[in-house]
Structures are given as C-alpha cells and as structure tokens.
Amino acid sequence: QQQSREYVNLPPGPTPLPLLGNLLSLVKDSHISISKLAKKYGGAMTLYLGNVRTIVISDPNLIKQVFVNQSQDSTNRFILETAKIIGNGKNILFSNGDYWKQYRLVLSRSFMRLKTHSIMTDKINKEAEYFSNSFKSNPIIDPAHFCKIFTSNVMMEMLFNDRSKYSNTETHKIIEAIKNVEHGLAVGSSFDALPFLKLFFPNARKDLIKTLEDVWEYSKESIVNHQNSLAKDENQINDFLDLLLTEIKGSGNESFYDMEGLYRVCSDLLISGTETSASTMTWLILYMINNKDIQMKARKELQDAMGDKKYLTMEDKSKTPFFNACIKEVLRIAPVGALSLPREATADLEVGGYLIPKDSQLIMNVYGLATNAELWSDPLIFNPNRWLSEDQEMSNYQYIPFGIGSRACIGSSLAKDEIFLGVGNLLLNYEIDSENGKPLTEKGNFGIALCSQPYQAKFTPLVI
C-alpha cells in the first residue's frame, strides 16, 4: 500500500485521514487549494489522494531537479484506472516506455512536416474565417461553444479532413462525444482516487466507455479510408493522418503501429486538442472584455499588421508582439492544464534534500508556479506588458503551461496558432463586451481542465 509510513524523509504535507487521505482539503478549486497548501508546506509537498502518495512540486528549482535533472525516472505517466480505459497502454497520453517513445517519435515528425504543409495552413486560416463570421448571426453568445467547434474542427480537418458547420444545431457527433469523454475524465479523477465510489455510480464507467467507443469507431473508419487512398496514391497527402501513415511506413517497423494504437492515438489528439485550446481562447476573450484598454491596443496592433487584408494569417504573427504577449499572459494566468498530467517516479528521486519514493505520483503545480507572488509582480493581474519589459527576471521553470521535457505537450505550437488566428480575427472584426457591460468573474472551474465560468458576451461588428 502506498500510504505506508516507512519513509522518514518524505517532503512535508498535511496529515492524511484514513481512506480519504487529504482529499477533503481538495474538494473545491483543487488548483487553488493545492497552491495554498504548498505555501504552507513548501516547494515539495506530500499529499495523499485517497491512498495514492502524491508529491506536488511548486518551486522552479525543484521542477528542474525532478523533471529535468532526473528525467529518466520522472517521464512516465502515472496510470490510474481511467487512463487504462482510455489508453490500454497503446495511446500517447497514457502509454509508457518504448511504446510511448516510438509513437512520440513518429507523431513529432508528422507535426514538424505539418507545420510546413500549405494545405493545412490554408485550412486553419479558412477555419478561423468561418469562426469569426459565425458571430455575425450570433451577436450575444457564450463564446465557449463556438471556440470548441473551432478547435475541434481544426483537429478534425487536421486529422481526417472533416469538419462540422457552426450553424448545426445538432453538433457533429464527435464534438458531442469529446464533451462526454472530458466529463467522464473529470468524474474519473475522484473515482481513481477512491475506487469504492464505483459501487455507488455503476453507470459512470459504462458511459465513459460508450462515448469513447464513438470516437474510436469514427477514427477507425477514417484510418481505413486513409490507408485505402494512400495505397492507390502514396503522394496524395491531404491531412495529418496521411503524414502519420507515411511516416509509419518509412519507419521500417510498420507492424508495430497496429489499428488499436492508431485509433487510440487519433482519439487522444481529438480529445486533448479540443477543450484545451478552446478554453484558453475563452479565457482570452474574457480578459479582453475585462481590460478594454488592452483589447483596443491589441486590435490597433492587429489592424496595423494586416494592412488591407480582411483576415489574419500566421505570417502576421511576427508583426504583433503585444498580442503575442497577451497569448503568453493568458497561458500564465489561466493555464488550462493547471496541474499538468501526472507523472510517476520510476525510481527513488531526490528533491530539495527529501526523498520521493519510487511509484509515487508526481504533480507539477503549473498554476501555483504561475501565480506565486514571490516569482511574479501582481500575479493575479492580467498584464501582457510583463512579457515585453526587461524587468521580469524569470526562471525557465516558473512558466510551464505546456509541461516540460520530452513528455511536454505535443500540440503546443498548433494551440498557439489557433489562439492567435481565432481570437485575433474576432478582435479585428468585433468590439467585444460582456452582455450587461459589467466585468466578468475571473474565477475558474477546475474539472479536467481549468475553464472560465460560463458567460455571455456581446459581439458588435466593427465597420471597417
């Protein structure tokens, strides 16, 4: 049992209760509760989530010590039951060892090729136009909904050359399924910590599996279609899946990448690439509403960069340092992966003079690092200028919205492009305000991702 007290030199932490461990202190707003506890117990802290011994790292130097200097034993994901259902050891998010390494390699190569592929850039630019236009007939709306359609369309275009219309009242079944899987994951975290809860909610697992099966089925069908068209003409590259399949063919180890791995990896990308970027966009729109001066300054810079064009493209990014700083800042103040994805200590590790025993769960406190008043001035204020001034002394390890090392987010570059084009085009085409003109709450909701509270915004078209 993980909770055994045989270790004398564990990082300090609050006393755990039998069975529940420290879960009661984390029931509400766990990212904030964990950061408050870290202030009391220090940059390395021991918590018990149920009986799972968990070491939370909230100090930049200790992040480096554990995840960089001892990376060979801190790269694996910590696998609980939900992760097993999603991955079965054959996906990218929750696989480990050689399997993960080989998949990560072909995926990274495919992402690199994607970045220079003109078909994809054109598609993302076009999707950002549809996204911006969709607000014309919906002047008052919760922007989260359209942001999700935008990011899931980008993922579906990228992976499968498919998309869904913004006007569809009956949204594409995959978007619906992704939403359910995310809900299942959020519920799953407490089930994972306290497996006995399953007895009281017998259908929760079944529902998660059923919705996952929808995504898998859709992915399988599309993979077979892609394999068939590549068999006819291997030079006909239309999307990321074509790139991945050709990369796999070139690896000389085709049989390693079987259908189960392929459909699980594709559904991972759909799931991890939709809510994350969409929530960040929704946060950025919220901060633009609450900071009108920043909204106006960003719009002016974007207009100047655009010249006579009507819609932004990625080439404009080098001319918009202030708006780029807004994107950096929203990823700091509202990191959707507030506690990243847990890793596992695969050997005893050292942290700041303490011992992290093998098999512990490791959590990077992304939110705590980004809002620590000892590391940032006025950390709870949205201030893009901090990224443009020389004054902010910064360690590389206090700002890690996409995680760290060889296990860091594989979609970070795509995510930043989506936020740039999506929110940038909205700023260019609309004056954005809250429905009643009052500031919106900046308090987040932490489930599987750190999201803003639902809000209604008013999009008034700008006459250009």
Ligand code: HEM
């Ligand atoms: C603002 C948007 C995003 C944020 C904040 C974010 C954040 C993260 C974080 C914190 C991790 C864990 C990193 C670690 O363990 O060090 C991660 C992993 C991952 N992300 Fe993202 N992500 C975003 C968008 C995306 C997108 C668009 C995709 C897909 C194209 C994606 C795919 C993945 C995958 C596949 C992993 C697992 C990588 C592995 O285990 O090797 N993410 N992300």
